Amino acid sequence: MPVFLLIVACALWAVSFPLVKVLHVEQAARLPGASSVFLASWMQFARFGLGALMLLPFVVGRKLPTRNEVHQGLILALWGGVGMWLQADSLAYTEASTSAFLTQAYCVFLPLWACLRLRRAPGARVIAATLMVIAGGAILSGLRPGNLNLGRGEIETLCAAFLFTFQILALENPRFGGNRGTAVTFVMFLGIAVLFVPVTVIVAPDMATCVAAGASLQSFVIIACLALFCSVGAYLLMNIWQPRVSATEAGLIYTTEPVFTGIYVLFLPAMLGAFIGGNYPNESISASMFVGGTLIFGANVLMQWKRPPLLPPAGPV
Numbered sequence: 001m002p003v004f005l006l007i008v009a010c011a012l013w014a015v016s017f018p019l020v021k022v023l024h025v026e027q028a029a030r031l032p033g034a035s036s037v038f039l040a041s042w043m044q045f046a047r048f049g050l051g052a053l054m055l056l057p058f059v060v061g062r063k064l065p066t067r068n069e070v071h072q073g074l075i076l077a078l079w080g081g082v083g084m085w086l087q088a089d090s091l092a093y094t095e096a097s098t099s100a101f102l103t104q105a106y107c108v109f110l111p112l113w114a115c116l117r118l119r120r121a122p123g124a125r126v127i128a129a130t131l132m133v134i135a136g137g138a139i140l141s142g143l144r145p146g147n148l149n150l151g152r153g154e155i156e157t158l159c160a161a162f163l164f165t166f167q168i169l170a171l172e173n174p175r176f177g178g179n180r181g182t183a184v185t186f187v188m189f190l191g192i193a194v195l196f197v198p199v200t201v202i203v204a205p206d207m208a209t210c211v212a213a214g215a216s217l218q219s220f221v222i223i224a225c226l227a228l229f230c231s232v233g234a235y236l237l238m239n240i241w242q243p244r245v246s247a248t249e250a251g252l253i254y255t256t257e258p259v260f261t262g263i264y265v266l267f268l269p270a271m272l273g274a275f276i277g278g279n280y281p282n283e284s285i286s287a288s289m290f291v292g293g294t295l296i297f298g299a300n301v302l303m304q305w306k307r308p309p310l311l312p313p314a315g316p317v
Contacts, residue, residue, distance in 0.1 A: 002241045002242075002244040002245045003245060003253060005237050005241045006237065006238065006241055006242060006245065006253045006254075007253055007256055008237060009233070009234045009235075009237035009238045009241075010234075010253065010254060010256045010257040010260060011256075011260045012229050012230055012233045012234040012237070013230055013234040013238075013257055014100065014257050014258070014259075014260035014261040014264060015225070015229055015230055015260075015264060015268075016226060016230035016234075017091065017096035017097070017099055017100050017261045017264070017265070018096045018261075018264055018265055018268045018269055018272060019222055019225055019226050019230065019272070020043065020087075020088050020091045020096075020226070021091045021095075021096045021269070021280070022222065022269065022272040022273065022275075022276060022278075022280050023039075023043060023219060023222045023223070023226075024036065024039060024091060024092045025273070025276065025278050025279075025280050026216070026218050026219055026222070026276040026278060027039050027213055027219060028092075029276075029278055030212070030216060031209060031212060031213060033205050033209070034204075034205060034209055034213070035203065035205075036089050036092040036093070037089055037203050038200065038203045038204050038205070038209070038213075039088075039089075039092070039213065040085050040086075040088035040089035040092075041085065041196050041199045041200040041203055042196075042200050042204075042210065042213045042214075043088055043223070043226075044081060044084060044085050044088065044192055044193075044195075044196040044200075045192075045193050045196040045197055045200050046213075046214055046223050046227075047223055047226045047227050047231055048081070048188075048189040048190075048192040048193045048196075048227070048231060049189075049190075049193035050223060050224065050227040051189040051227040051228075051231040051232050051235075052186060052189040052190045052193055054227060054228060054232050055182065055185060055186045055189060055232060055236075056186070058182055058186075059182065059183060059186045062183075063183075065180075065183040065184070065186065065187050066179070066183070068175075068176060068178075068179055069176075069179045069180060069183045069184050069187060070187050071176075072170060072171075072173075072176040072179055072184050072187075073183070073184045073185070073186070073187025073188040073190075073191060074187060074188075074191050075167075075170040076167055076170055076171065076184065076188040076191075076239075077187070077188045077189075077190075077191025077192045077195060078191070078195070079163050079164070079166040079167040079170065080163075080164065080167040080188065080192070081191065081192035081195050081196065082163055083159075083160040083161075083162075083163035083164045083167060084160070084192075085196070085199075086156045086157070086159050086160040086163070087099065087103065087156070087157060087160040089156055090152070090153040090154070090155075090156035090157045090160065091153070092153070093151055093152045093153030093156075094151060094153025094154055094157065095265070095283060096261060096264075096265050096269075096283070097258070097261055097262050097265050097283055097289055097293070098140045098153070098154065098157075098289075098292075099153065099157045100257060100258035100261035100262070101136065101137075101140055101258040101261075101262075101292065101293045101296045101297075102137055102140065102154060102157040102158055102161065102296070103157055103160065103161050103164070103257075103258070104161070104254070104255055104257070104258055104296050104297070104300055105133050105137070105158055105161040105162075105296070106161045106162070106164045106165045106168060107129075107254070107255065107299070107300040108126070108129050108130050108133050108299055108300075109161065109162055109165040110165055110168065110169070111125075111126050111129075112126060112130065113165060113169075125302060128299075128302060129299040129300075129302045130299075132295045132296065132298055132299035132302070133295070133296055133299045135292075135295050136291075136292040136293065136294075136295030136296035136299065137150075137154065137158065137292070137296070138150075138292075139288050139291050139292035139295065140154070140288060140289065140292035140293065140296075171238075171239065171242060171243075172242075172243075177243070181236060181239040181240030181241075182236065182240070184239055185232075185235050185236050185239045188235070188239075189231065189232075189235075218275060218276045218277075221275075222272075254300075255297055255300040255301065258293060258296070258297070259297070262285075262289070262293065265282065265283040266282055266283060266284070266285070267282060268282075269281060269282045269283065270282045
Protein backbone atom coordinates (compact mmCIF):
# COMPACT_ATOMS: atom_id res chain seq x y z
CA MET A 1 0.00 0.00 0.00
CA PRO A 2 2.71 2.64 0.82
CA VAL A 3 4.53 1.94 -2.46
CA PHE A 4 1.33 2.29 -4.48
CA LEU A 5 0.35 5.54 -2.71
CA LEU A 6 3.81 7.05 -3.28
CA ILE A 7 3.53 6.19 -6.98
CA VAL A 8 0.16 7.97 -6.96
CA ALA A 9 1.87 10.96 -5.30
CA CYS A 10 4.45 11.04 -8.10
CA ALA A 11 1.68 10.88 -10.71
CA LEU A 12 -0.08 13.82 -9.03
CA TRP A 13 3.10 15.87 -8.62
CA ALA A 14 4.05 15.29 -12.26
CA VAL A 15 0.92 17.17 -13.37
CA SER A 16 2.39 20.33 -11.82
CA PHE A 17 4.99 20.72 -14.57
CA PRO A 18 2.56 21.33 -17.49
CA LEU A 19 0.15 23.20 -15.16
CA VAL A 20 2.82 25.67 -14.02
CA LYS A 21 4.01 26.06 -17.60
CA VAL A 22 0.52 26.88 -18.91
CA LEU A 23 -0.10 29.26 -16.01
CA HIS A 24 3.00 31.21 -17.09
CA VAL A 25 1.65 31.32 -20.65
CA GLU A 26 -1.79 32.52 -19.53
CA GLN A 27 -0.57 35.17 -17.10
CA ALA A 28 2.23 36.44 -19.35
CA ALA A 29 -0.33 37.06 -22.11
CA ARG A 30 -2.57 39.08 -19.77
CA LEU A 31 0.23 40.81 -17.86
CA PRO A 32 3.03 41.56 -20.34
CA GLY A 33 4.76 43.85 -17.84
CA ALA A 34 5.05 41.16 -15.15
CA SER A 35 8.37 39.34 -14.77
CA SER A 36 8.67 35.58 -14.49
CA VAL A 37 10.05 36.06 -10.95
CA PHE A 38 6.87 37.89 -9.93
CA LEU A 39 4.62 35.27 -11.52
CA ALA A 40 6.53 32.45 -9.80
CA SER A 41 6.34 34.25 -6.44
CA TRP A 42 2.62 34.99 -6.82
CA MET A 43 1.97 31.35 -7.74
CA GLN A 44 3.74 30.08 -4.61
CA PHE A 45 1.64 32.34 -2.39
CA ALA A 46 -1.64 31.53 -4.16
CA ARG A 47 -1.06 27.80 -4.58
CA PHE A 48 0.07 27.01 -1.06
CA GLY A 49 -2.19 29.58 0.59
CA LEU A 50 -5.16 27.87 -1.05
CA GLY A 51 -3.69 24.49 -0.12
CA ALA A 52 -3.50 25.55 3.54
CA LEU A 53 -7.17 26.61 3.41
CA MET A 54 -8.07 23.20 1.96
CA LEU A 55 -6.28 21.48 4.85
CA LEU A 56 -7.70 23.78 7.52
CA PRO A 57 -10.87 21.69 8.19
CA PHE A 58 -8.64 18.68 8.91
CA VAL A 59 -6.60 20.66 11.44
CA VAL A 60 -9.27 22.73 13.23
CA GLY A 61 -10.87 20.82 16.08
CA ARG A 62 -7.93 18.45 16.41
CA LYS A 63 -4.81 18.72 18.50
CA LEU A 64 -2.84 21.76 17.40
CA PRO A 65 0.52 21.13 15.69
CA THR A 66 3.17 20.36 18.26
CA ARG A 67 6.40 22.31 18.53
CA ASN A 68 8.26 19.51 16.76
CA GLU A 69 5.67 19.41 13.96
CA VAL A 70 5.92 23.19 13.52
CA HIS A 71 9.71 22.92 13.43
CA GLN A 72 9.65 20.25 10.73
CA GLY A 73 6.92 22.04 8.74
CA LEU A 74 8.87 25.31 8.69
CA ILE A 75 12.06 23.55 7.56
CA LEU A 76 10.11 21.89 4.74
CA ALA A 77 8.57 25.26 3.88
CA LEU A 78 11.97 26.94 3.58
CA TRP A 79 13.77 24.34 1.47
CA GLY A 80 10.73 23.15 -0.47
CA GLY A 81 9.22 26.61 -0.94
CA VAL A 82 12.37 28.22 -2.32
CA GLY A 83 13.07 25.13 -4.42
CA MET A 84 9.60 25.18 -5.97
CA TRP A 85 9.91 28.93 -6.55
CA LEU A 86 13.06 28.40 -8.60
CA GLN A 87 11.45 25.45 -10.35
CA ALA A 88 8.35 27.50 -11.21
CA ASP A 89 10.46 30.33 -12.66
CA SER A 90 12.55 27.84 -14.63
CA LEU A 91 9.45 26.59 -16.46
CA ALA A 92 9.23 29.97 -18.19
CA TYR A 93 12.53 29.13 -19.90
CA THR A 94 12.55 25.36 -20.44
CA GLU A 95 10.26 22.48 -21.33
CA ALA A 96 8.22 20.71 -18.66
CA SER A 97 9.77 17.31 -19.45
CA THR A 98 13.32 18.71 -19.19
CA SER A 99 12.57 20.31 -15.82
CA ALA A 100 11.04 17.09 -14.52
CA PHE A 101 14.07 15.00 -15.41
CA LEU A 102 16.62 17.54 -14.14
CA THR A 103 14.75 17.80 -10.83
CA GLN A 104 15.70 14.18 -10.14
CA ALA A 105 19.33 15.30 -9.67
CA TYR A 106 18.62 15.41 -5.92
CA CYS A 107 19.01 11.61 -5.91
CA VAL A 108 22.69 12.22 -6.66
CA PHE A 109 23.07 15.31 -4.45
CA LEU A 110 21.96 13.28 -1.41
CA PRO A 111 24.91 10.85 -1.37
CA LEU A 112 27.31 13.64 -2.34
CA TRP A 113 26.14 15.61 0.68
CA ALA A 114 26.66 12.53 2.83
CA CYS A 115 30.26 12.28 1.55
CA LEU A 116 30.91 15.90 2.52
CA ARG A 117 29.29 15.51 5.93
CA LEU A 118 31.24 12.34 6.70
CA ARG A 119 34.44 13.74 5.12
CA ARG A 120 34.71 10.67 2.94
CA ALA A 121 35.76 10.55 -0.70
CA PRO A 122 32.94 9.62 -3.10
CA GLY A 123 32.96 6.06 -4.34
CA ALA A 124 32.83 4.81 -7.91
CA ARG A 125 29.03 4.60 -7.77
CA VAL A 126 28.67 8.28 -6.79
CA ILE A 127 31.15 9.44 -9.42
CA ALA A 128 29.48 7.38 -12.16
CA ALA A 129 26.00 8.59 -11.21
CA THR A 130 27.15 12.23 -11.09
CA LEU A 131 28.68 11.97 -14.56
CA MET A 132 25.47 10.36 -15.85
CA VAL A 133 23.36 13.24 -14.45
CA ILE A 134 25.71 15.85 -15.92
CA ALA A 135 25.63 14.12 -19.31
CA GLY A 136 21.86 13.68 -19.18
CA GLY A 137 21.32 17.31 -18.23
CA ALA A 138 23.61 18.47 -21.02
CA ILE A 139 21.70 16.41 -23.59
CA LEU A 140 18.29 17.55 -22.33
CA SER A 141 19.32 21.21 -22.37
CA GLY A 142 20.86 21.02 -25.84
CA LEU A 143 24.38 21.69 -24.55
CA ARG A 144 26.98 21.16 -27.27
CA PRO A 145 30.82 21.43 -27.35
CA GLY A 146 30.52 24.76 -29.16
CA ASN A 147 27.89 26.04 -26.74
CA LEU A 148 29.00 25.52 -23.15
CA ASN A 149 26.28 27.59 -21.50
CA LEU A 150 23.37 26.03 -19.64
CA GLY A 151 20.18 28.01 -20.01
CA ARG A 152 18.50 29.88 -17.18
CA GLY A 153 15.75 27.28 -16.94
CA GLU A 154 18.16 24.36 -16.62
CA ILE A 155 20.37 26.16 -14.06
CA GLU A 156 17.38 27.13 -11.91
CA THR A 157 16.02 23.58 -12.04
CA LEU A 158 19.35 22.14 -10.86
CA CYS A 159 19.47 24.71 -8.04
CA ALA A 160 15.93 23.69 -7.09
CA ALA A 161 16.98 20.03 -7.06
CA PHE A 162 19.85 20.94 -4.71
CA LEU A 163 17.39 22.61 -2.30
CA PHE A 164 15.01 19.64 -2.53
CA THR A 165 17.90 17.56 -1.20
CA PHE A 166 17.63 19.32 2.16
CA GLN A 167 13.84 19.05 2.08
CA ILE A 168 14.19 15.27 1.78
CA LEU A 169 16.79 15.19 4.56
CA ALA A 170 14.37 17.07 6.83
CA LEU A 171 11.58 14.64 6.00
CA GLU A 172 13.81 11.64 6.75
CA ASN A 173 15.34 13.11 9.93
CA PRO A 174 14.68 10.67 12.81
CA ARG A 175 14.27 13.56 15.28
CA PHE A 176 10.89 14.20 13.64
CA GLY A 177 9.72 10.61 14.01
CA GLY A 178 6.14 10.41 15.29
CA ASN A 179 5.05 13.73 13.77
CA ARG A 180 1.59 13.78 12.18
CA GLY A 181 1.80 14.12 8.41
CA THR A 182 -1.32 16.26 8.07
CA ALA A 183 -0.22 18.76 10.72
CA VAL A 184 3.29 19.01 9.25
CA THR A 185 1.90 19.52 5.73
CA PHE A 186 -0.46 22.28 6.95
CA VAL A 187 2.42 24.13 8.64
CA MET A 188 4.54 23.67 5.53
CA PHE A 189 1.86 25.15 3.24
CA LEU A 190 1.15 28.05 5.58
CA GLY A 191 4.86 28.75 5.92
CA ILE A 192 5.37 28.87 2.14
CA ALA A 193 2.39 31.20 1.68
CA VAL A 194 3.61 33.58 4.39
CA LEU A 195 7.19 33.45 3.07
CA PHE A 196 6.16 34.60 -0.40
CA VAL A 197 3.79 37.41 0.59
CA PRO A 198 6.62 39.98 1.00
CA VAL A 199 8.57 38.52 -1.93
CA THR A 200 5.54 38.89 -4.22
CA VAL A 201 4.92 42.48 -3.09
CA ILE A 202 8.56 43.47 -3.54
CA VAL A 203 8.92 42.09 -7.09
CA ALA A 204 5.42 43.10 -8.25
CA PRO A 205 5.18 45.96 -10.80
CA ASP A 206 2.40 47.39 -8.58
CA MET A 207 -0.28 46.19 -6.17
CA ALA A 208 -2.92 46.12 -8.91
CA THR A 209 -0.89 43.45 -10.73
CA CYS A 210 -1.00 41.23 -7.62
CA VAL A 211 -4.78 41.20 -7.89
CA ALA A 212 -4.87 40.97 -11.68
CA ALA A 213 -2.64 37.88 -11.69
CA GLY A 214 -5.50 35.76 -10.38
CA ALA A 215 -8.37 37.73 -11.90
CA SER A 216 -9.18 35.29 -14.71
CA LEU A 217 -11.22 32.10 -14.50
CA GLN A 218 -8.40 30.18 -16.20
CA SER A 219 -5.74 31.21 -13.66
CA PHE A 220 -8.06 30.43 -10.75
CA VAL A 221 -8.85 26.94 -12.08
CA ILE A 222 -5.17 26.19 -12.70
CA ILE A 223 -4.18 27.39 -9.22
CA ALA A 224 -7.01 25.33 -7.70
CA CYS A 225 -5.78 22.22 -9.54
CA LEU A 226 -2.20 22.86 -8.39
CA ALA A 227 -3.38 23.32 -4.81
CA LEU A 228 -5.69 20.29 -4.70
CA PHE A 229 -3.85 17.66 -6.73
CA CYS A 230 -0.17 18.68 -6.81
CA SER A 231 0.04 20.20 -3.32
CA VAL A 232 -2.54 18.75 -0.94
CA GLY A 233 -2.78 15.39 -2.69
CA ALA A 234 0.89 14.83 -3.49
CA TYR A 235 2.46 16.26 -0.32
CA LEU A 236 0.02 14.58 2.04
CA LEU A 237 0.81 11.22 0.48
CA MET A 238 4.57 11.90 0.53
CA ASN A 239 4.72 13.32 4.07
CA ILE A 240 2.56 10.54 5.52
CA TRP A 241 3.70 7.46 3.62
CA GLN A 242 7.37 8.02 2.77
CA PRO A 243 8.52 7.17 6.33
CA ARG A 244 6.74 3.80 5.96
CA VAL A 245 9.09 2.50 3.27
CA SER A 246 12.84 2.15 3.09
CA ALA A 247 14.98 4.92 1.66
CA THR A 248 15.94 2.60 -1.21
CA GLU A 249 12.32 2.05 -2.17
CA ALA A 250 11.43 5.74 -1.85
CA GLY A 251 14.34 6.80 -4.07
CA LEU A 252 13.35 4.36 -6.78
CA ILE A 253 9.68 5.32 -6.57
CA TYR A 254 10.40 9.05 -6.97
CA THR A 255 12.21 8.45 -10.24
CA THR A 256 8.80 7.63 -11.74
CA GLU A 257 7.81 11.30 -11.52
CA PRO A 258 9.54 12.47 -14.75
CA VAL A 259 8.23 9.36 -16.48
CA PHE A 260 4.68 10.47 -15.69
CA THR A 261 5.56 14.00 -16.83
CA GLY A 262 6.96 12.66 -20.09
CA ILE A 263 3.61 10.95 -20.71
CA TYR A 264 1.50 13.95 -19.73
CA VAL A 265 3.31 16.40 -22.01
CA LEU A 266 2.47 14.27 -25.04
CA PHE A 267 -1.22 15.27 -24.81
CA LEU A 268 -1.94 17.62 -21.87
CA PRO A 269 -0.35 20.88 -23.16
CA ALA A 270 -2.69 21.16 -26.16
CA MET A 271 -5.70 20.59 -23.92
CA LEU A 272 -4.51 23.22 -21.47
CA GLY A 273 -3.65 25.59 -24.32
CA ALA A 274 -7.21 25.29 -25.64
CA PHE A 275 -8.52 26.01 -22.13
CA ILE A 276 -6.60 29.30 -21.83
CA GLY A 277 -7.06 30.21 -25.49
CA GLY A 278 -3.31 30.33 -26.05
CA ASN A 279 -0.58 28.42 -27.81
CA TYR A 280 0.92 25.58 -25.76
CA PRO A 281 1.81 22.72 -28.12
CA ASN A 282 2.32 19.14 -27.04
CA GLU A 283 5.85 17.87 -26.72
CA SER A 284 7.07 14.93 -28.74
CA ILE A 285 9.41 12.12 -27.82
CA SER A 286 12.77 13.22 -29.20
CA ALA A 287 16.09 11.40 -29.18
CA SER A 288 17.58 13.94 -26.74
CA MET A 289 14.62 13.58 -24.37
CA PHE A 290 14.87 9.78 -24.45
CA VAL A 291 18.67 9.58 -24.08
CA GLY A 292 19.00 12.39 -21.53
CA GLY A 293 16.06 11.17 -19.47
CA THR A 294 17.35 7.59 -19.54
CA LEU A 295 20.78 8.69 -18.27
CA ILE A 296 19.27 10.61 -15.33
CA PHE A 297 16.83 7.80 -14.57
CA GLY A 298 19.72 5.31 -14.72
CA ALA A 299 21.81 7.46 -12.37
CA ASN A 300 19.00 7.45 -9.82
CA VAL A 301 18.61 3.68 -10.05
CA LEU A 302 22.39 3.24 -9.74
CA MET A 303 22.49 5.34 -6.58
CA GLN A 304 19.58 3.57 -4.92
CA TRP A 305 20.09 -0.03 -6.05
CA LYS A 306 20.93 -2.52 -3.28
CA ARG A 307 21.61 0.14 -0.66
CA PRO A 308 21.06 -0.82 3.01
CA PRO A 309 17.41 -0.17 3.89
CA LEU A 310 16.61 2.71 6.22
CA LEU A 311 13.32 2.48 8.07
CA PRO A 312 12.68 5.78 9.87
CA PRO A 313 9.95 5.84 12.51
CA ALA A 314 6.57 6.54 10.92
CA GLY A 315 4.23 9.02 12.54
CA PRO A 316 0.45 9.04 12.53
CA VAL A 317 -1.65 10.79 9.91
